[in-house]
Amino acid sequence: MKKYAIVAFLAIFTLSAQAETLKVMETVKISAPPAKVWEKIGHFADITWHPAVKSSDASDGDHVGSVRRLNVGGPILWGSLVAYKPMSYSYRVLDNGSNQKVLPVSHYLATIVVTPDGQGSEVTWSSTFEPAPGAEVETAHKAVVGLYRTGLDSLAKGFSTN
Numbered sequence: 001m002k003k004y005a006i007v008a009f010l011a012i013f014t015l016s017a018q019a020e021t022l023k024v025m026e027t028v029k030i031s032a033p034p035a036k037v038w039e040k041i042g043h044f045a046d047i048t049w050h051p052a053v054k055s056s057d058a059s060d061g062d063h064v065g066s067v068r069r070l071n072v073g074g075p076i077l078w079g080s081l082v083a084y085k086p087m088s089y090s091y092r093v094l095d096n097g098s099n100q101k102v103l104p105v106s107h108y109l110a111t112i113v114v115t116p117d118g119q120g121s122e123v124t125w126s127s128t129f130e131p132a133p134g135a136e137v138e139t140a141h142k143a144v145v146g147l148y149r150t151g152l153d154s155l156a157k158g159f160s161t162n
Contacts, residue, residue: 019130028152031120050151088113104135
């Protein structure tokens, strides 16, 4: 009987210790052709179109494996390019304590895509991730949604004033 109780406890503990994988997908429509939008946002090394980013650079430009350094006015946010093709790229945020102070997530994988939408474009920014150790699910989710909305809304506004 004791053996079954221990097995049951371990099974419950294992299930409760597994992190919840979250998904976020935000979009914005822009009244500019995809090529023009991609010209603005399509370089992994330069995400200064996002108002929270003070400066950015990458070790190897738009080549897979390039490591990006984002200055967001506090700790530096580090990421790595995992896929790049015209109108789309995917990247990981590196799991480290410094990054998790800025963005309370781990196992974060995101993709930015520009697609045609009538005479304009649609930009989709999506990701999967887990809350960082010690972070609440809602806190991690709100941080990513806020990051995306701030960037996409600013991007759309920039094109509407041009």
